[in-house]
Amino acid sequence: MKVKDIMRKVEGFAPLGLAMSWDNVGLLLGDAQREVNKAVTCLDVDENAVNKAIEIGAELIVSHHPLIFRAINKITDPLLLKLIEHKIAVISLHTNLDVAPKSVNHVLAETLGLTVIEHLSQETGESWHRFSLTVPVDHLEPVREAIFAAGAGLIGLYDSCSQSHQVRGTFRALEGSDPFIKSEGLASVEECELEFMVDGSRLGATIEAIKNAHPYETPAFYHYPVSNQNPAYGLGLVCKNDAGLSLSGLQNLCREKLHNPAPRLYLLGKDADYIPERIAVCGGSGGSLIPVAGRKAELYISGDFSYHQILEAGLPLIDAGHFFTEYPVVAYLSQKLQEMGLEAVALELEKHKGYIM
Ligand SMILES: [Zn+2]
Ligand SMILES: [Zn+2]
Incomplete structure (x- = not known):
């Protein structure tokens, strides 16, 4: 499995958009195209974690604390050099994992x-949005399915949440347009207004999904941020x-x-x-x-x-x-990687520098 495919799966259980604005999460070092068979999970990427990865031939380290936290302007740190030399990628899941549905x-x-x-x-670091969209009545279901597939409509422990009601829409096609509903002059059509909640990090994917599933040349929609938070996080x-x-x-x-x-x-x-x-x-x-x-x-x-x-x-x-309060997540991360079909090993408790301190 490629690093980028692992990142896609990570979005499923610890979306990067959940991280606080000051944090640094995701793929922090390595080639997204590289194939991974073995991985080491740890709390901190210290010498022991890197040595463990080299010892077992792992191509990836997944940590909770970010490998790189503050901006760097030169790469001379022996640990970073060792990772680069051995082509070991590093993914860090920090505050996004602290606030994830399973955190x-x-x-x-x-x-x-x-x-x-x-x-x-x-x-959390996530913003939440209310989204409204109009769609012809007979196209409501495919569009609704597409936005759910893009990750919109998640509220707490419920997904596929939306509301819809019938409205009468009007439009007049200007020169150069190619309207789905052909009409001379002012058109009046039966539409549904579809409303739902969406995380800020899923907005782009949701709009993309609408453009693909919606029959109109120019779908009409708007969204605005709300001050309440998604109870899932x-x-x-x-x-x-x-x-x-x-x-x-x-x-x-x-x-x-x-x-x-x-x-x-x-x-x-x-x-x-x-x-x-x-x-x-x-x-x-x-x-x-x-x-x-x-x-x-x-x-x-x-x-x-x-x-x-x-x-x-x-x-x-x-x-x-x-x-000690965060170490248990290291085994959880291994388990998540194993579910992806990788061979994953958790760096032992007593091997962490944080244990000896
Ligand atoms: Zn911590
Ligand atoms: Zn933490």
Whole structure:
């Protein structure tokens, strides 16, 4: 399978358009035309990840943290040179995977055995649009099918969402035009107005699909951005404490399931045997979501909390580590690549530099 075909499949489970504007995701190094048989997945593309890829003869590394984050103006970094020398491509799925329908946080919740209730925050890098289009009544269905196939009409856990109603349209064909409905002077036609929601990253494909499926020479449509967000995406999760574990029990759970030898529990006024009903989780650096977690849950599990964030937190916290809360996604990435028919190996936990730190 070619790198570009893998990227197409990636769009299916972690659309690049979901990434925050400051992020750098997708194919960051390598030839999109190159054939891939084997891949290594990892959290960070460090020497161990690159060596592992060379050792097993992998043509691709898929990481969560971007290989290249800030702009570079020269390529002298030994790691980049080694990747280039061995023709190893690198795909990084960062904030797009943090907010995807199955995200880093879903994998974290699954690893901890917690049932998901809702997103912690609707924040994503995606813009959402309302789209309106007119189409002759008897052409409604093929056009509708084409826009759904282009990825429009996804709302939360529902796809193929649209609304339509009959309208009376008018037009007058000007010189040089080739109208689908021939008429002298002002034409009056039975049309449907078809409306639906579409992600910003699918707008281009949707318009393309309309142009291909619509009978008119010049289809009439408009779209505008909306301020609400697609509930399919979001950052962090609120989960149920099904097992009824106490704060110290949950600290132990993080130690055991995330393999962090020392997750840090901040009681912040609660007893260690306090049993939270709802638990917020966010893999990686989740400190900025502490205020939201305080409104939606009684405990927040994440990583990278700062001293002042902890002081001001209105709920108990478990800092289970940036690395440890995100590492479970490495196995998930391997699984996604295996589903594509590739041989994929996850870089071992203890091989990551983030583990030894
Ligand atoms: Zn992340
Ligand atoms: Zn991270």
